Amino acid sequence: MHQQEILLTGGKTNLGRIVRVGDTVRRPLNINSTFVHKFLQYLENINFDASPRFLGIDEQKREIISYIEGDVPLNLGYYSDEQLIVAAKLIRCFHDATQRCSLANSKEIICHNDLSPCNFVFIDDMPTSIIDFDMAAPGTRIFDLAYAAWLWLDIGNEEISAEDQKRRLVVFTKAYGTSEINLLIEAMTKRQTILIEEGHRRQKPCMVKWAKSALQWTKSEFSHLISTANSQSTIHHS
Known part of the structure; x- marks a missing residue:
């Protein structure tokens, strides 16, 4: 049984193409994906806990990234x-x-x-x-x-x-x-x-x-x- 895909707002390059599936995010691959995946694995290996984890590639050839709970601003603003x-x-x-x-x-x-x-x-x-x-x-x-x-x-x-x-x-x-x-x-x-x-x-x-x-x-x-x-x-x- 497939889990529901929830479209995530925000972002510009992949607007309308990033979805949440359970506790993961699915994103299109790009020319920099291999480097990014290695880098995210490096951050995980050194226990940097303020970034998502790379979890693999799904059957639709999308990268699987861990979902981080919280709020993401849609626009710039005045920050305290x-x-x-x-x-x-x-x-x-x-x-x-x-x-x-x-x-x-x-x-x-x-x-x-x-x-x-x-x-x-x-x-x-x-x-x-x-x-x-x-x-x-x-x-x-x-x-x-x-x-x-x-x-x-x-x-x-x-x-x-x-x-x-x-x-x-x-x-x-x-x-x-x-x-x-x-x-x-x-x-x-x-x-x-x-x-x-x-x-x-x-x-x-x-x-x-x-x-x-x-x-x-x-x-x-x-x-x-x-x-x-x-x-x-x-x-x-x-």
């Missing part, structure tokens, strides 16, 4: 300082867990590459787990963290003042363990530029418009944002 701190600390734990992974080859860590709040599971309004590792690949902490900061703070949202964003960025980066805001902002603008190019390539005008707006805001407020940085700061490795 406490939520930002918890998220940044979780990202730091994730990065630290990947720095010795052989899959990273010569790179610093394995990046998630889409650390949006929409790829976190929340329990009691706090982020507790990271999901959707489709874009995972070797990379650097600052590049992954910059994208996370952009989306967790919703950089470019005109309803949030530059002064508040400057303060919140310090909260976020301090919780992670760095105050290299100048390097982070540089990486953020690169990531915004990449997303603009991706939007053009995929013919997604809404993506282009959003990323362009964020890039313009980031550049216009660049001096204010980097003024919070300590010129002697570094990411403190554990």
Whole structure:
């Protein structure tokens, strides 16, 4: 007897194609699936408990991932300082867990590459787990963290003042363990530029418009944002 498939909301790439079956999630395979499966197995082997487990491939050639109970945001939003701190600390734990992974080859860590709040599971309004590792690949902490900061703070949202964003960025980066805001902002603008190019390539005008707006805001407020940085700061490795 087949268990009922429940369509899961959220996500963009696999919209309408991810379902819950019992205590598992079934997702389409993609060109990065083999790497992702090995990476999830690595995280399981080192007892990193804030990610799903890879359980195999089903008869429909879909990957089987463990389902994590909780709430997943559908959109970006304004997160409290406490939520930002918890998220940044979780990202730091994730990065630290990947720095010795052989899959990273010569790179610093394995990046998630889409650390949006929409790829976190929340329990009691706090982020507790990271999901959707489709874009995972070797990379650097600052590049992954910059994208996370952009989306967790919703950089470019005109309803949030530059002064508040400057303060919140310090909260976020301090919780992670760095105050290299100048390097982070540089990486953020690169990531915004990449997303603009991706939007053009995929013919997604809404993506282009959003990323362009964020890039313009980031550049216009660049001096204010980097003024919070300590010129002697570094990411403190554990």
